[in-house]
Amino acid sequence: DADVTQTPRNRITKTGKRIMLECSQTKGHDRMYWYRQDPGLGLRLIYYSFDVKDINKGEISDGYSVSRQAQAKFSLSLESAIPNQTALYFCATSGSGGLETQYFGPGTRLLVL
């Protein structure tokens, strides 16, 4: 079984709708991250959490919110989806050391019409 899972894998929604993307991990990591990927722009950090009580904004947090329900679960919400939030979304996890590797989920492809 995959260590980092994301649901749903694909989602089509309409402008103005609220949607939630979920991430679960079985690696026992404290740190979790949400990124979005757009063509030609690499990955950009939306939010990150270094433990259950710690939530921080990344470089592009506007229009998004997150919830860290447990060590293993980190969800990303789009309160009112807009077309320019159409992207590939990735969740990642890492340990708490200085040079920990981030491990990525398979991604959620989101299309906002």
Add this chain to the structure above:
Amino acid sequence: SQELEQSPQSLIVQEGKNLTINCTSSKTLYGLYWYKQKYGEGLIFLMMLQKGGEEKSHEKITAKLDEKKQQSSLHITASQPSHAGIYLCGALRGGTSYGKLTFGQGTILTVHP
């Protein structure tokens, strides 16, 4: 301009050829990560470099870090169609950015059989 620039942005090679992808940082590196992504899928960790002059290999892929130039190169020897995908470098910074990765825009590699 981006903090982390990759070159080239895309590369098409014939199977069996060698190739190099570069990743240059405009800020001091604390660690440099290389990932591979198959189109529309998650990121697979390849290797991490920390010290200047460090060189690591994973099968036919070798990465080096030039600390003086703040640059890393990824070299593939005798490329195969299985090497095709998007290669992304990620920089780990110190200070207030500790624990977060900044990614380059990616290099799309196509290998023709």
